[in-house]
Amino acid sequence: MTTTMPTSTAPVLPPAPSSLALVGRAVDFWRVQFRRTWRGTWASTVLTPLGFLAAMGLGLGSIVDNGSGASTLGGVSYLDFIAPGLLAASVMQQASFESSYPVLGAIKWARQYHAQLATPLRVRDALAGHVLWVGLRLSISAAVFLVVMALFGTLQSWWAVLCLPAAVLTGLAFVPGIFAYAATLETDSGFALLFRFAIMPMFLFSGTFFPISQLPDWLEPLAYVVPLWHGVELCRDLALGTVTWGASLGHVAYLLLWVAGGFALALRTFTRRLVT
Amino acid sequence: MIVARGLVKRFGDFTAVDGIDVEVGRGEAFGFLGPNGAGKSSTMRMIGCVSPVTDGTLRVLGHDPAVDGPRIRSRLGVVPQEDTLDFELSVLENLIVYGRYFGMSRRDAAERGRQLLEFVQLEERASSQVEPLSGGMKRRLTIARSLINDPDMLLLDEPTTGLDPQARHVVWDRLFRLKQRGVTLVLTTHYMDEAEQLCDRLVVMDGGRIAAEGSPASLIRDWSTREVVELRFAADDTEEHGKKVEALVEQADRPLRALVTRVEVLPDRVLLYSDDGDATVNELHRCGVEPQSVLVRRSSLEDVFLRLTGRSLVE
Numbered sequence: 001m002t003t004t005m006p007t008s009t010a011p012v013l014p015p016a017p018s019s020l021a022l023v024g025r026a027v028d029f030w031r032v033q034f035r036r037t038w039r040g041t042w043a044s045t046v047l048t049p050l051g052f053l054a055a056m057g058l059g060l061g062s063i064v065d066n067g068s069g070a071s072t073l074g075g076v077s078y079l080d081f082i083a084p085g086l087l088a089a090s091v092m093q094q095a096s097f098e099s100s101y102p103v104l105g106a107i108k109w110a111r112q113y114h115a116q117l118a119t120p121l122r123v124r125d126a127l128a129g130h131v132l133w134v135g136l137r138l139s140i141s142a143a144v145f146l147v148v149m150a151l152f153g154t155l156q157s158w159w160a161v162l163c164l165p166a167a168v169l170t171g172l173a174f175v176p177g178i179f180a181y182a183a184t185l186e187t188d189s190g191f192a193l194l195f196r197f198a199i200m201p202m203f204l205f206s207g208t209f210f211p212i213s214q215l216p217d218w219l220e221p222l223a224y225v226v227p228l229w230h231g232v233e234l235c236r237d238l239a240l241g242t243v244t245w246g247a248s249l250g251h252v253a254y255l256l257l258w259v260a261g262g263f264a265l266a267l268r269t270f271t272r273r274l275v276t
Numbered sequence: 277m278i279v280a281r282g283l284v285k286r287f288g289d290f291t292a293v294d295g296i297d298v299e300v301g302r303g304e305a306f307g308f309l310g311p312n313g314a315g316k317s318s319t320m321r322m323i324g325c326v327s328p329v330t331d332g333t334l335r336v337l338g339h340d341p342a343v344d345g346p347r348i349r350s351r352l353g354v355v356p357q358e359d360t361l362d363f364e365l366s367v368l369e370n371l372i373v374y375g376r377y378f379g380m381s382r383r384d385a386a387e388r389g390r391q392l393l394e395f396v397q398l399e400e401r402a403s404s405q406v407e408p409l410s411g412g413m414k415r416r417l418t419i420a421r422s423l424i425n426d427p428d429m430l431l432l433d434e435p436t437t438g439l440d441p442q443a444r445h446v447v448w449d450r451l452f453r454l455k456q457r458g459v460t461l462v463l464t465t466h467y468m469d470e471a472e473q474l475c476d477r478l479v480v481m482d483g484g485r486i487a488a489e490g491s492p493a494s495l496i497r498d499w500s501t502r503e504v505v506e507l508r509f510a511a512d513d514t515e516e517h518g519k520k521v522e523a524l525v526e527q528a529d530r531p532l533r534a535l536v537t538r539v540e541v542l543p544d545r546v547l548l549y550s551d552d553g554d555a556t557v558n559e560l561h562r563c564g565v566e567p568q569s570v571l572v573r574r575s576s577l578e579d580v581f582l583r584l585t586g587r588s589l590v591e
Contacts, residue, residue, distance in 0.1 A: 010339075011337055013338075016344070017346065033362065110364070111360040118326060119350070119377035119378055120347070122345065
């Protein structure tokens with residue numbers, strides 16, 4: 001029997017791909033994966049804004065506008081008031097779904113991250129690629145929502161075009177943070193807690209349905225901390241054309257801070273979970 | 277292709293790999309053989325540049341995984357212990373998305389993917405879902421996927437664990453073909469027959485250390501005898517007979533002493549390690565030992581393995 005002895009001739013390695021290329025490869029995977037399921041998502045993408053605006057804006061709005069609502073809202077119809085708030089809030093809601101189950105799945109169930117990490121991709125590439133993909137998904141939904149808003153006649157200014165990036169930024173403020181949380185979970189029961197005690201209260205009390213000045217005084221400062229309130233205010237100012245540079249840039253900066261902080265946190269929990 | 281010196285992997289207080297030295301050359305088929313928990317998978321994951329080295333030095337394809345992980349991984353093919361196939365994608369799409377991770381265009385990945393499906397005999401399943409495939413088919417698909425980037429070295433962590441005998445033989449046949457083509461294979465297994473079939477050289481690992489190293493034949497030569505005589509007695513007096521046989525062998529004036537290197541008394545049978553099984557059996561008869569059945573067989577890697585890692589169950 002012949003035995004091959006170890007030789008010292010190692011193959012020549014190709015140069016390392018750029019980070020951008022690696023992140024792009026991860027985005028591409030999620031795109032291909034989405035193509036198999038996208039048909040099922042269209043209905044909810046279109047029906048969510050239609051349902052919300054018809055029921056809350058027109059239905060509830062007719063009562064609000066005939067009552068004391070008009071003065072509280074500064075002369076803006078309830079439909080116009082609520083539409084940009086719903087845009088920001090529903091993008092946040094979608095962001096939280098897209099950042100929860102699919103992330104734990106890619107760690108534990110389908111293990112796509114593990115497949116990726118056996119290739120040239122690093123943890124940060126897998127993470128950034130998935131976050132970016134969720135951002136792309138959010139921009140599709142936000143664009144559809146904006147078209148529906150336009151059809152309902154709720155866009156009062158050309159600034160409204162910027163509602164698209166503003167809403168996506170609002171969603172993205174939550175994405176990496178929830179990624180970070182998902183990477184610490186063993187089962188999906190932690191997501192029920194997240195939706196019930198974080199996402200739902202934010203959805204209701206961040207100025208989406210009524211101005212936060214209507215909140216009890218002790219609760220009002222809390223709303224300023226919540227990123228959704230900044231997203232709602234930003235989208236509303238853009239849709240109604242009431243933009244002031246200082247306030248709007250402040251909102252953008254605050255939301256960006258959440259994106260960056262969440263990403264740093266996610267990189268830590270992802271590394272701890274995936275690199276052992 | 278691999279050079280490891282004093283390689284250590286610790287998880288907290290637990291030492292999974294306890295200072296091993298390994299060298300694997302180009303074109304070799306190298307095996308890590310050991311019971312569960314011996315440190316095989318931890319070693320493989322370090323070589324695959326997905327698990328950081330705790331201590332010691334490791335060079336894979338001539339480079340340091342801590343520095344050049346992505347570059348090294350771009351030239352490796354990995355078959356992990358647990359499949360990481362995407363059940364929501366078709367068989368061919370699984371190969372295409374994996375090829376994309378290596379920077380291949382969709383067209384190139386699809387073309388190479390089709391060739392690889394042919395190689396692992398799954399070409400008729402190209403457009404079917406992954407979920408309903410049998411365990412053996414999924415394993416073959418994972419092997420096809422690991423080859424998408426035409427790797428310099430293939431790492432296989434327990435490639436046939438859990439497969440039925442037919443499926444195992446198909447996998448072995450494909451791996452043997454790769455070996456013939458000059459692909460460097462590194463695999464872990466706890467199947468002796470797998471190691472004997474595929475490996476030019478292997479190490480036996482136990483408790484995070486290397487217990488022995490060599491070709492399957494040289495390991496058998498060094499750690500066992502040419503043949504093994506297995507004696508079975510009536511159900512409940514195996515131990516009594518075993519003691520008697522041990523006593524016979526130990527008597528200095530008997531020819532048995534020269535024939536038998538080692539006696540092992542197991543609950544159900546007595547093993548005599550000898551270079552001449554038939555002569556041993558004749559001598560036993562002459563001494564009045566009358567077992568219910570006698571089997572003379574060639575020594576296998578399993579005898580080496582059990583000698584080195586013990587017979588007690590590791591869990």
